[in-house]
Amino acid sequence: MSIIKVENLQKSYGKLDVLKQISFQVERKEVVAIIGPSGSGKSTLLRSIANLETIDDGNIAIDGEYLVKNGQYAKQKDIQKILSKMGMVFQHFHLFPHLTVKDNLELAPKLVKKEGASVVERRRRELLEKVGLADRADAYPAKLSGGQKQRVAIARALMMNPDILMFDEPTSALDPELTGEVLNVMKDLAEEQMTMVVVTHEMGFAREVADRIIFMDKGEIVESGSPEEIFENPKTERTKTFLMRVQK
Amino acid sequence: MSFDYFEMIIMPMLEGAKITLLLFAIVILLSIPIGFVLTLAVRSRIKPLSWLVQGFIYVMRGTPLLLQLLFICFGLPLIPVIGEYLVLDRFVAACVGFVLNYSAYFAEIFRGGLLAIDNGQYEAAKVLGFNRWQTMTKIIIPQMIRVSLPTVSNESITLVKDTSLLYAVAVPELLHFAQTAVNRDATIVPYFVAGFIYLMITLALTWVLKRIERKYRFE
Ligand SMILES: Nc1ncnc2c1ncn2[C@@H]1O[C@H](COP(=O)(O)OP(=O)(O)O)[C@@H](O)[C@H]1O
Numbered sequence: 001m002s003i004i005k006v007e008n009l010q011k012s013y014g015k016l017d018v019l020k021q022i023s024f025q026v027e028r029k030e031v032v033a034i035i036g037p038s039g040s041g042k043s044t045l046l047r048s049i050a051n052l053e054t055i056d057d058g059n060i061a062i063d064g065e066y067l068v069k070n071g072q073y074a075k076q077k078d079i080q081k082i083l084s085k086m087g088m089v090f091q092h093f094h095l096f097p098h099l100t101v102k103d104n105l106e107l108a109p110k111l112v113k114k115e116g117a118s119v120v121e122r123r124r125r126e127l128l129e130k131v132g133l134a135d136r137a138d139a140y141p142a143k144l145s146g147g148q149k150q151r152v153a154i155a156r157a158l159m160m161n162p163d164i165l166m167f168d169e170p171t172s173a174l175d176p177e178l179t180g181e182v183l184n185v186m187k188d189l190a191e192e193q194m195t196m197v198v199v200t201h202e203m204g205f206a207r208e209v210a211d212r213i214i215f216m217d218k219g220e221i222v223e224s225g226s227p228e229e230i231f232e233n234p235k236t237e238r239t240k241t242f243l244m245r246v247q248k
Numbered sequence: 249m250s251f252d253y254f255e256m257i258i259m260p261m262l263e264g265a266k267i268t269l270l271l272f273a274i275v276i277l278l279s280i281p282i283g284f285v286l287t288l289a290v291r292s293r294i295k296p297l298s299w300l301v302q303g304f305i306y307v308m309r310g311t312p313l314l315l316q317l318l319f320i321c322f323g324l325p326l327i328p329v330i331g332e333y334l335v336l337d338r339f340v341a342a343c344v345g346f347v348l349n350y351s352a353y354f355a356e357i358f359r360g361g362l363l364a365i366d367n368g369q370y371e372a373a374k375v376l377g378f379n380r381w382q383t384m385t386k387i388i389i390p391q392m393i394r395v396s397l398p399t400v401s402n403e404s405i406t407l408v409k410d411t412s413l414l415y416a417v418a419v420p421e422l423l424h425f426a427q428t429a430v431n432r433d434a435t436i437v438p439y440f441v442a443g444f445i446y447l448m449i450t451l452a453l454t455w456v457l458k459r460i461e462r463k464y465r466f467e
Pocket residue numbers: 013018036037038039040041042043044045
């Protein structure tokens with residue numbers, strides 16, 4: 001069973017159709033990169049799956065359970081359960097500025113999942129170690145670089161043990177020399193077979209790490225396939241034009 | 249000017265300062281939480297409630313505090329039929345006036361503080377599974393406090409000085425005793441003493457507020 005299944009997703013802002021009959025699936029352990037020009041609806045798609053946007057019609061199912069079916073949302077209690085399987089990493093991190101790195105990681109597991117302090121602390125240490133920030137546990141976000149903030153944000157999402165991790169342009173707000181440290185963490189996760197959906201402009205990363213690429217334009221999925229198919233043999237003119245532009 | 253004279257006037261003035269401080273404490277302790285509740289009411293989805301509270305805030309901020317105090321102390325009892333039940337102790341009446349007025353100001357400050365918080369904070373909280381109550385108490389309010397603190401500090405210093413409006417409704421506070429001494433002894437010394445006491449209060453307050461602000465700097 002696909003871990004994410006989207007069917008005929010329809011979403012508009014007033015007269016603007018932002019997502020037009022989108023359908024796609026993500027399998028467990030798959031890394032899917034979504035690419036496409038700005039304004040094509042990539043963020044809206046990701047945000048709809050995370051229930052940060054309300055869709056007008058279509059289905060979204062996570063691990064076989066419908067978040068939305070034919071435009072009808074599930075009951076609040078079920079929604080909560082479905083959403084707990086997903087983590088999200090934002091372009092602008094959205095760390096909690098009033099909490100230290102440690103508390104940014106620990107608050108949700110303690111408060112939402114009601115996990116014990118020692119379990120949470122152990123996991124927090126492991127994850128900070130994993131993203132290379134074990135020594136910054138007591139720092140406030142204001143004292144971190146952009147790359148460090150994003151690594152903390154990834155660790156914070158992982159603290160909830162999500163089945164799926166979604167990234168919306170995780171390196172777009174970073175200085176070029178800081179993108180590497182974040183991409184490396186994401187590569188490690190891919191190697192550990194984390195299921196990931198990544199909206200990105202980093203074509204090198206998409207090509208190297210993704211199992212599948214989805215190219216979106218003007219609210220539609222124009223083409224999807226393996227990195228070789230998309231980058232070596234794009235089938236449509238729109239894909240070719242886009243790749244030419246970004247790879248210059 | 250003898251030391252004895254100081255001693256004679258300073259005791260009643262310190263008594264007056266107690267009233268000043270008592271009013272200050274009551275107003276701060278009540279109007280900050282009430283102000284926050286008013287902010288929530290303004291943001292409420294129940295439109296009539298929001299409009300009502302916005303109207304209240306508009307009136308409280310748009311008219312002089314002195315007028316409001318006079319109205320509550322001397323105006324309310326003149327209302328036909330119900331007026332006789334609205335004769336409050338002067339100090340209580342003044343407290344009511346100050347609390348209403350300052351709640352409105354604090355509500356405006358907190359509203360601005362909430363507006364300054366990026367929508368991403370709500371989204372991050374939602375994605376992590378926090379419910380509305382948890383989001384508000386653990387994520388939003390602490391940040392609102394940080395944003396609002398400098399303005400709240402200024403407002404509290406203003407409140408210390410505004411307590412002297414009690415003079416106008418004849419509650420014997422610090423300034424009242426100073427003026428009594430000036431009238432009686434034909435000397436300006438009590439003014440200086442009163443000014444000095446106000447300064448000491450604002451100085452101590454500034455020190456406390458600085459410490460609170462430091463705690464909320466998050467660095
Ligand atoms: N809240 C909104 N209100 C109105 N239009 C929006 C809103 N959010 C996004 N849009 C529009 O939807 C389209 C898709 O946006 P987005 O999903 O952010 O694209 P992408 O992430 O691919 O750059 C754009 O034309 C954008 O202007």
